[in-house]
Amino acid sequence: MEKSEGVQWWGGRGAVQSFAAMTASITAAAGGRTSVGKKVAVAATGLIGVGFVFAHMVGNLKVFLGREPINHYGEFLRDMGEPIFPRSFVLWTLRLVLISAVVIHITLTYQLMQQSRRARPIGYEYTEPVRKNPAARTMRWGGTALLLFIVFHLADFTWGVHPDFQRGEVYHNLITGFTRVPVTVIYLAAMFALAMHLYHGTWSVTQTLGVNQARWDRTIRRGATALAVVIAGGYSIVPLAVLFRLVK
Amino acid sequence: MNLTLKVWRQKSANDKGAMVAYEARDISPDMSFLEMLDVVNEELTLKGEDPIAFDSDCREGICGMCGCVINGQAHGPDHGATVCQLHMRKFKDGDTITIEPWRARAFPVVRDLVVNRSALDQIVQAGGFVSVSTGSAPEANSAPVGQAVAETALDAAACIGCGACVAACPNASAMLFMSAKVMHLGVLPQGQPERYDRVSEMVETHDRLGFGSCTNIGECSAVCPAEIPMDVISFLNRDLIRSRAGRGMKRA
Numbered sequence: 001m002e003k004s005e006g007v008q009w010w011g012g013r014g015a016v017q018s019f020a021a022m023t024a025s026i027t028a029a030a031g032g033r034t035s036v037g038k039k040v041a042v043a044a045t046g047l048i049g050v051g052f053v054f055a056h057m058v059g060n061l062k063v064f065l066g067r068e069p070i071n072h073y074g075e076f077l078r079d080m081g082e083p084i085f086p087r088s089f090v091l092w093t094l095r096l097v098l099i100s101a102v103v104i105h106i107t108l109t110y111q112l113m114q115q116s117r118r119a120r121p122i123g124y125e126y127t128e129p130v131r132k133n134p135a136a137r138t139m140r141w142g143g144t145a146l147l148l149f150i151v152f153h154l155a156d157f158t159w160g161v162h163p164d165f166q167r168g169e170v171y172h173n174l175i176t177g178f179t180r181v182p183v184t185v186i187y188l189a190a191m192f193a194l195a196m197h198l199y200h201g202t203w204s205v206t207q208t209l210g211v212n213q214a215r216w217d218r219t220i221r222r223g224a225t226a227l228a229v230v231i232a233g234g235y236s237i238v239p240l241a242v243l244f245r246l247v248k
Numbered sequence: 249m250n251l252t253l254k255v256w257r258q259k260s261a262n263d264k265g266a267m268v269a270y271e272a273r274d275i276s277p278d279m280s281f282l283e284m285l286d287v288v289n290e291e292l293t294l295k296g297e298d299p300i301a302f303d304s305d306c307r308e309g310i311c312g313m314c315g316c317v318i319n320g321q322a323h324g325p326d327h328g329a330t331v332c333q334l335h336m337r338k339f340k341d342g343d344t345i346t347i348e349p350w351r352a353r354a355f356p357v358v359r360d361l362v363v364n365r366s367a368l369d370q371i372v373q374a375g376g377f378v379s380v381s382t383g384s385a386p387e388a389n390s391a392p393v394g395q396a397v398a399e400t401a402l403d404a405a406a407c408i409g410c411g412a413c414v415a416a417c418p419n420a421s422a423m424l425f426m427s428a429k430v431m432h433l434g435v436l437p438q439g440q441p442e443r444y445d446r447v448s449e450m451v452e453t454h455d456r457l458g459f460g461s462c463t464n465i466g467e468c469s470a471v472c473p474a475e476i477p478m479d480v481i482s483f484l485n486r487d488l489i490r491s492r493a494g495r496g497m498k499r500a
Binding site: 034035036037038039040112113115116117118119120121122123124125126127128129130131133136137139157200203204206207208209211212213214217230 | 254256266267317319320322327346348351352353354416419420421448452453454455458459460461462463464465466467470471477478479481482483484485486487488489492
């Protein structure tokens with residue numbers, strides 16, 4: 001990978017290590033608490049994720065403005081904060097916050113999942129759920145699928161495993177990336193998983209942070225549906241536009 | 249009606265247990281589910297076999313004693329009702345019905361369909377009470393309670409502690425039960441002195457007793473015979489956050 005121009009990120013290892021230590025201590029602090037305390041931390045880190053996927057989606061839509069605007073936007077993400085901060089500093093800070101959020105989100109969810117597993121050592125012979133809400137029941141599987149997708153997606157578009165990858169050429173990488181139909185299919189499937197996760201996740205956040213009330217429940221559910229559709233939809237129209245050659 | 253029952257039989261807490269099939273003959277559709285089990289048990293007794301052990305008391309849906317998972321649903325296919333209020337007309341002639349006890353680590357099976365639900369009592373002991381001064385009764389109007397608050401408290405207090413929420417929860421969590429208590433006492437003036445300690449103590453006890461962690465699916469509320477809504481859980485979460493924030497402030 002070409003390092004000369006992209007990552008002249010200073011702070012070096014020390015900053016990464018202190019960030020890792022901070023993440024570990026937040027996880028341990030929340031982990032030493034009650035199940036509800038852990039859930040609050042999962043909800044808070046989930047909200048960071050919602051903020052990220054929304055911003056990323058809006059950024060992607062710049063592809064419809066053409067090659068120059070989206071490449072310029074990609075460059076802006078690295079320049080952000082200059083000249084107060086060095087190049088890439090703000091971007092890397094945001095990335096570390098995001099990585100920590102993902103680590104905390106997954107670690108605590110795993111601990112809560114283990115608590116629930118232990119809570120029913122002998123299962124039922126037969127169960128017939130009354131609430132058949134697939135979004136609520138697939139949070140763990142959907143979340144795992146999303147994690148795998150994130151790794152794939154980073155490898156493809158950020159680390160440059162992509163066969164025709166040109167660093168800094170966001171527009172080119174995007175168009176050539178989505179002309180590969182299997183990638184588009186994986187991407188669209190992941191966006192479906194994202195929509196499901198976002199729908200139950202955002203509604204659940206209001207429940208876990210204690211802002212939900214019976215009289216607002218329907219409104220919050222509609223809001224969660226709208227958010228899931230807008231975000232997953234916003235992402236999905238980009239590869240679909242490439243597939244149908246609306247952007248070239 | 250003639251039915252085939254597949255019932256969980258377990259002699260004692262240490263017995264392994266298994267599903268056993270029984271035929272229930274000449275059942276009237278007007279019988280309650282428990283009366284149907286009584287008929288089956290009479291037959292078993294006449295044959296010299298052990299009757300199926302199950303809990304029941306008032307048989308009018310208000311005590312919270314009865315409860316088992318029928319055809320995969322806590323308290324069976326009728327909603328907003330306990331097993332004793334479930335009638336055989338909800339089933340068809342020739343049906344096969346599976347009957348299992350509440351399944352949770354915190355609810356060990358005592359025998360057949362009878363489980364030990366003292367874990368719920370321990371959660372209540374941890375914080376489900378209010379401190380009152382002894383002596384003569386206070387003036388009734390000294391602690392005014394608005395109509396809306398009284399209704400909210402009474403809705404939460406409708407919980408009969410049957411444990412169906414735990415049984416139905418894919419995580420075997422007792423959040424709905426616990427939250428009903430926290431809300432019932434937490435909205436009333438009498439419940440204020442212990443409000444934030446209550447929620448903290450109850451949640452810690454809940455986790456220690458081996459209940460699972462809520463994922464907001466809502467199966468609890470869907471099977472609840474008292475139809476306790478999901479937003480009681482939101483109330484508990486809010487109070488726990490405030491409780492922890494308050495403790496942090498005190499330490500600072």
